[in-house]
Amino acid sequence: MKIYRFVTLIALMVMLLSACSAPTPEPTSVPSPVPPAVSTPVPASTSASTTATATTVATLKAPTSKSLNLYAWSDYVPQQLLDDFTAKYGIKVNYDTYSSNEEMLAKLQAGASGYDVSIPSDYAVDIMIKQGMLEKIDLSQIPNFANLDKRFTNQYYDPGNNYSVPYQWGTTALVYDKKKVPFEPKSWADLWDPRFKGRLVLLDDEREVTGVALQVLGFDKNSTDPQQLKQAEQKLVDLKPNILLFNSDDPETSIITGEAWAGLVYNGNATLAYREDPNVAYICPTEGCGLWFDNLVIPKDAPHADAAMAFLNFVLDSKESILITKEFPYSNPNAAALDQFKAADPADYSAYMAFPGTNPSDDFLAHTVAVHDVGDATKIYDQLWTDFKGQ
Amino acid sequence: MSEKKPPIWLRIYTIIAYLYIYIPILILIIFSFNTMKLNIRWEGFTLSWYSVLFRDQDIIQATQNTLIIAIISTLVATLVGTLAALAMQRYRFPGYAASETLMYIPIVIPEVVMGISLLVFFVMIHFTLGLVTITLAHIAFNIPFVTLVVRARLHGYDNAIDEAAMDLGANEMKTFWRVTLPTILPGVLSGAMLALTLSLDDYVITYFTAGPGSTTLPLRVFSMVRFMVTPEVNALSTLWVLTVFVVLLIGQIVQSRNS
Numbered sequence: 271m272k273i274y275r276f277v278t279l280i281a282l283m284v285m286l287l288s289a290c291s292a293p294t295p296e297p298t299s300v301p302s303p304v305p306p307a308v309s310t311p312v313p314a315s316t317s318a319s320t321t322a323t324a325t326t327v328a329t330l331k332a333p334t335s336k337s338l339n340l341y342a343w344s345d346y347v348p349q350q351l352l353d354d355f356t357a358k359y360g361i362k363v364n365y366d367t368y369s370s371n372e373e374m375l376a377k378l379q380a381g382a383s384g385y386d387v388s389i390p391s392d393y394a395v396d397i398m399i400k401q402g403m404l405e406k407i408d409l410s411q412i413p414n415f416a417n418l419d420k421r422f423t424n425q426y427y428d429p430g431n432n433y434s435v436p437y438q439w440g441t442t443a444l445v446y447d448k449k450k451v452p453f454e455p456k457s458w459a460d461l462w463d464p465r466f467k468g469r470l471v472l473l474d475d476e477r478e479v480t481g482v483a484l485q486v487l488g489f490d491k492n493s494t495d496p497q498q499l500k501q502a503e504q505k506l507v508d509l510k511p512n513i514l515l516f517n518s519d520d521p522e523t524s525i526i527t528g529e530a531w532a533g534l535v536y537n538g539n540a541t542l543a544y545r546e547d548p549n550v551a552y553i554c555p556t557e558g559c560g561l562w563f564d565n566l567v568i569p570k571d572a573p574h575a576d577a578a579m580a581f582l583n584f585v586l587d588s589k590e591s592i593l594i595t596k597e598f599p600y601s602n603p604n605a606a607a608l609d610q611f612k613a614a615d616p617a618d619y620s621a622y623m624a625f626p627g628t629n630p631s632d633d634f635l636a637h638t639v640a641v642h643d644v645g646d647a648t649k650i651y652d653q654l655w656t657d658f659k660g661q
Numbered sequence: 662m663s664e665k666k667p668p669i670w671l672r673i674y675t676i677i678a679y680l681y682i683y684i685p686i687l688i689l690i691i692f693s694f695n696t697m698k699l700n701i702r703w704e705g706f707t708l709s710w711y712s713v714l715f716r717d718q719d720i721i722q723a724t725q726n727t728l729i730i731a732i733i734s735t736l737v738a739t740l741v742g743t744l745a746a747l748a749m750q751r752y753r754f755p756g757y758a759a760s761e762t763l764m765y766i767p768i769v770i771p772e773v774v775m776g777i778s779l780l781v782f783f784v785m786i787h788f789t790l791g792l793v794t795i796t797l798a799h800i801a802f803n804i805p806f807v808t809l810v811v812r813a814r815l816h817g818y819d820n821a822i823d824e825a826a827m828d829l830g831a832n833e834m835k836t837f838w839r840v841t842l843p844t845i846l847p848g849v850l851s852g853a854m855l856a857l858t859l860s861l862d863d864y865v866i867t868y869f870t871a872g873p874g875s876t877t878l879p880l881r882v883f884s885m886v887r888f889m890v891t892p893e894v895n896a897l898s899t900l901w902v903l904t905v906f907v908v909l910l911i912g913q914i915v916q917s918r919n920s
Contacts, residue, residue: 339873344884364874365719367884377869380777381784384873519887526701542699 335574337362338581341374341385346438346564347585348593355584361577378403383571386578392563395434396427396643404433405568411579414586417606425563426640434565435582438600441630441638442478442560445540446532447525449549455532457556458482466512471524471533474516476655477641478560479506482534485557491639494647503654507661516659525550536562541599541627552627554634561638563603601628686902693895700892710892720881720897726792727878731860734799739853741800742807747841749808750815765809767802775802776869783870790872798870799860806859807852814848 338355340347344367352363366385368374371394378385379401390398398404409415415423415435428434446455452465461470461482472479481491483502493499514530517523522543524530535543540552566585568578584590591607592614594600602608612619622628630638644651667675696705714720749761767775779798783790822844826836842849864879871880878897885894 337874341873343887344881345889366871366873366876367880368868369884369887373868376777377780380780380869382780382790382869382872383784384790520699520890523699523701526699546699546701 333359333361333574333576333580335361335577337364338574338577339364339366339384339386339572340581341366341368341387341569342389343367343564344369346389346598348597351585351590351593354590354593355581358584359577359580361574361580363581378569383569384573385569386572386574387581388567388569389437389564390567392425392427392565393641393643395565395567398567398569399428399433403570405570405572405575405578406432407435407568407579407582412583412586414583414588417586417588417591417604419603419605421635422563422603426642427563428565434567435586436603437564437566437585438594438598439561439563439603440537440600440627441554441634442473442475442534442536442562443540443552443554443626443634444532444559445525445535445543445550445552447528447547447549448551450528450531455555456553458486459557460555461512461532462486462509464512466532468512468514469529469531470509470512471514471521471530471535472516473521473534473536474518476651478534480651480654481560481639481641482557483509485639491558492642492644494644494650496650499647499650499654503658506658510661522546537601537627537630538599541625544625544627545599552625554626554630554637556637558637558639559634561635561640595622595628599628601630689895690899690902693892693899695892695895698889698891700890700895710896713893714896714900717893719876720878720893723876723878723881724897726795726875727861730792730796730799730877731857733796734803734860735853735857737800738803738807738856739849742804742852742856743811743845743849745804745808746811746815749812750818751820764805767805768809772863772865776866779866780869790870791875792872794870794872795867795875795877798866799863802863802866803856803859806855807849810852810855811845811848814845814851818845 338361340352340363342365347365352365356362368377371391374388374390375394375397378388378398395404409431412435415431418436422436422439423431425436444455444458444461448454450469453460453463455461480499480502483505484491484493484498487498487501487505489495489498489502493502514524520539521530521533521535522539525533525535525539525543526546537552540550544550544552566582568575568582572578585594586604588604588606588610591602591604592611595602595607595611596615596618608619608622611622626634692700692703693710694706694708695703696707696709697703745764749757776798779794779801780790783794788794822840823836826840827833831839862879863877864883867877868880871877882894882897885891
């Protein structure tokens with residue numbers, strides 16, 4: 271009798287396993303070896319032509335796919351937007367998440383496929399284009415592209431927007447609490463002031479933090495000179511007594527609780543802090559600050575490319591784009607959406623326009639310097655960061 | 662058991678140790694009722710986050726996936742692991758030393774290495790990523806842990822008992838079910854619990870072997886932490902903790918009834 275219980279158990283497990291997705295062999299050839307992750311920087315004008323394997327997504331009228339696999343940061347696409355998309359096209363959206371660009375890159379580079387839309391940051395798009403990981407986008411199929419503020423299209427990592435469209439953007443700069451800080455900081459060099467002892471929160475980002483040190487010393491933020499980097503490392507070591515903590519997830523928490531008085535944060539963090547405490551200020555120091563773009567892309571061999579194109583167009587719709595701005599504290603590159611926002615929600619709109627975290631001035635923007643891929647010098651940055659953090 | 666009462670310093674130390682473990686969990690539970698979305702300070706009492714949780718289809722789907730994967734991988738890994746442990750305890754075969762070493766590799770190697778190699782493997786054999794690949798990956802890393810625990814339990818197991826049973830007329834199957842298994846059951850159950858915990862917890866390997874639409878709870882929550890941890894996550898954790906607590910309580914009651 272007992273053996274029958276045993277057999278039933280096994281049979282049950284086999285049935286359960288087969289009820290889950292059965293393996294379907296993909297009709298593609300064996301993937302070629304993954305190219306090395308770090309490539310020498312290619313001048314922007316030729317980056318589009320080096321991707322010999324790029325294919326054009328088929329012209330679409332109405333998407334015929336029934337589902338879309340979205341791969342993005344968690345809580346980055348409003349549920350309302352996804353519901354509206356499903357209501358309009360009848361396409362179900364599967365929203366998978368990752369928690370860093372590097373994770374997403376690692377998974378896609380190792381060969382994982384099945385994702386239709388992803389939202390990588392600027393440098394990640396740069397890497398993906400160079401490695402032929404993206405489908406080419408036919409902008410004629412995305413009429414809402416015209417809604418975008420032209421200042422934010424045609425960036426260094428994707429001139430002509432052949433592979434990406436901007437989703438949200440922002441800056442990485444100096445935040446401080448006006449009530450707590452005894453003077454008015456104007457430059458990164460001010461952070462080295464001994465009055466900031468144990469009161470600084472910094473992003474746990476080797477490029478941004480090292481970039482600050484480089485800029486304070488008068489060097490280029492994307493320097494590859496080992497001598498300059500050595501000096502930058504020493505400068506950072508000098509800053510150590512002032513650093514309270516490194517936090518890339520929620521640095522605004524320390525500012526709001528008052529544990530930290532100032533720091534290097536993303537504009538989203540600064541905006542969240544400001545909404546809790548109006549004494550929070552966010553400035554671009556004289557030496558320069560950071561700039562980031564998150565972009566919608568279609569990974570290679572996306573199974574529902576037609577749905578992906580429809581999605582890209584849908585997100586750029588001015589009414590849908592407002593949903594993103596209402597829910598998240600980032601800057602929206604969609605000019606038409608901001609106009610709608612002004613008409614629909616004047617109070618929230620003026621709040622959005624008033625704070626440099628969401629709406630930096632032209633002067634602020636003029637001082638931004640984006641982080642570029644430094645190719646082989648990445649190893650020096652890695653070593654520098656490890657040494658600095660270890661001390 | 663000794664009748665002596667433990668000295669006062671030992672009791673204080675024990676209380677402190679328990680507080681150290683449980684205060685963070687208590688704070689987590691309390692803050693699941695916080696009105697403040699950023700959950701930095703206590704601002705007011707509300708149950709709304711629980712209703713948000715129950716309406717959140719993504720989280721519910723992720724929880725379902727996590728449980729299915731955990732249960733299946735635990736069952737298979739316990740089965741295979743126990744049998745492996747028994748084989749290694751009873752027999753000597755060519756390649757014994759090699760299989761012992763190979764058996765423990767998944768325990769020692771970094772999870773990232775295992776995750777990426779499994780991903781590359783699945784891609785190479787054109788196996789679509791999804792719940793099945795995650796389950797297979799979990800079974801793969803769970804088996805060594807179960808084997809390890811059961812082998813520890815089998816250490817010093819006297820085969821004479823088995824032989825006595827067979828002398829008395831039991832065949833091998835009967836001996837296993839009625840003699841061997843009941844004796845090693847505590848070890849097997851410990852191995853199973855370990856496998857279950859590892860599977861529920863796993864992030865890195867699951868991340869690399871997951872496919873579109875097959876997300877698990879750790880993947881979901883970890884990604885939420887990167888942006889904004891709302892009290893919804895606290896609410897989820899509270900329910901999780903309470904469930905485990907109730908299960909353990911029932912287990913304790915059943916056990917004390919039996920003895």
